Amino acid sequence: MRELNLDRLRTLLMVADLGSFAAAAKALHLAPPTVTLHVAQLEARLGTRLLHRAPSGVTATSAGSLLIDKARRLLAEADELLQAVQAQIAARGGRVRLGASTGALAHLLPQALQALAAQHPEIDVQVAVMTSVEALARLAAGNLDIGIVALPQPALRGLRVRAWRQDPVLAFVPADWKPPRQVTPAWLAARPLIANDSGTRLSRQTAEWFAAAGERPQARIALNYNDAMKSLVAAGYGAALLPHEAGAPLPDQRISMRPLRPALSRALGIAHRVRLDDGPTELTLQALLEMPAR
Known part of the structure; x- marks a missing residue:
């Protein structure tokens, strides 16, 4: 002993x-x-x-x-x-560990967390900012309960990834550039760009969007924080490709938002362990899944 x-x-x-x-x-x-x-x-x-x-x-x-x-x-x-x-x-209370990107934290999760708190104030949701890769790794290791991840993701043993929502990716452009009604890869590649960090799924999506039109622009800077990117756009530093979630506030008046041609969207999923072993995690998942898709 x-x-x-x-x-x-x-x-x-x-x-x-x-x-x-x-x-x-x-x-x-x-x-x-x-x-x-x-x-x-x-x-x-x-x-x-x-x-x-x-x-x-x-x-x-x-x-x-x-x-x-x-x-x-x-x-x-x-x-x-x-x-x-x-x-x-x-009391069906407890702590739930949730990981998500800054974009999801800013405009998506507050809606679900508000609804959850109204029905189950005893549940403490602890939120951390992380990439999809980190969220999946921490879920597999047992250090996270729910992850908001970009889709698609490879199948991982013991984890389930549910499709959650799909939001359009728009061009955020300094208003004084007078952008066209629809922004093309060629028009955007000829101008200064603010890119998403290379470790994100959105970075790969936008690179593929440019490459399909034969464009391979070099960005002035790469970031993994959407609000900081929008601030730089407002300052005229460059243009950015970012998802726009339903219900998100309109940007600074110095920014023009334009749809892309061809269109591009960002898909998100909810990842969790296949075997849910506690009520608080199930209730938090339910609150997320009940959010309007758009």
Whole structure:
């Protein structure tokens, strides 16, 4: 026995409190040899006697008294912990760890989290910014409960990715550039660009959009923060290709939004483990899936 066992500590406390192995066995509904074994295992683990055995009864040694005092507090804390967890389960509360990109955090998740909080205020959703690759890796490792990821994604054992929504990708262009009603790869490639970070799915999508028209422009800067990209567009630094989610506020008046020709869209999915092992995660998924698709 490498570690101290709580059941064995409870046995020791009962023997010391009742002054008898037999009385402790009866109170704990254990066989007398089991009680004797529990105490012997503790003594072997610590390398010292914990109880004095005498015809008049059992008393604690000096080491035994110290262990009993500490164990009493430890067992009380363990009981409080179990009660708190059981109360949380009964209330369907708990903590849910969710990972998403900055774009999803800014304009999509607040709607779902507001609806969830109204119905289940006991659920604590902890949100972290991360890429799709990182979210899937953390889900597989058990360090995340839900991930908002770009689609498509490769199949991963033990994980499920559900299609969630599809939003148009638009050209965000400085208004004084006087962009056409629809922006083409050729028109945009001839102008300064603000690109998405190369580690994102959107970066690969936009590169493919340009390449299909025979264009391979070089961006002035690459970022992974949509609001910062829009600020640079407003300042006239360059144009950017970004998704525009339904319900997202209109950008700065210094920015013109234009549809693309050919059209481009960004698909998002909700990733989670195949086996959902707690109610809060299921309720959070439900709130996300009930959001309007557009």
